[in-house]
Amino acid sequence: VPIPAALPVPGLCCSTNTESPPLQCVLTGRWMNDLGSNMTIGAVNGEGNFAGSYHTAVTATTNEIQVSPLQGSQHHTNQKSQPTFGFTVSWSFSDSITVFTGQCFVDKKGNEVLKTMWLLRSHEDNIKNDWKATR
Numbered sequence: 001v002p003i004p005a006a007l008p009v010p011g012l013c014c015s016t017n018t019e020s021p022p023l024q025c026v027l028t029g030r031w032m033n034d035l036g037s038n039m040t041i042g043a044v045n046g047e048g049n050f051a052g053s054y055h056t057a058v059t060a061t062t063n064e065i066q067v068s069p070l071q072g073s074q075h076h077t078n079q080k081s082q083p084t085f086g087f088t089v090s091w092s093f094s095d096s097i098t099v100f101t102g103q104c105f106v107d108k109k110g111n112e113v114l115k116t117m118w119l120l121r122s123h124e125d126n127i128k129n130d131w132k133a134t135r
Helices: 127-132
Strands: 015-017 029-033 038-041 049-055 068-074 084-090 096-106 112-122
Touching (some): 038 068
Antiparallel strands (some): 015 112, 029 038, 038 049, 068 084, 084 096, 096 112
């Protein structure tokens, strides 16, 4: 079960995009966090949808970590320069999935920062263990 690594503290993601100008928060690009995980988001289409990949640096499983695909949507920004968004990571190396929701901010120094909350669901063989499958 991978532990979503975009989390310096549970439920918080602080990443910096190194590719886009600081005047408006743009999801497209490569994002890194202080735990060493990275995420790449491709172009956001006209409907707000995007795809990319997530490479976590931490996991709770003994499986070898692999780059995992992500799919997401950004709220149409119109004139909002700090959009809300959500995405799902289907972990390639375990039988779990994580959903993230958050907002892209531009801080006082002009840096783009993602703030997210996440929910991870692991596979369970028996409904009696459902209680422990979501974190």
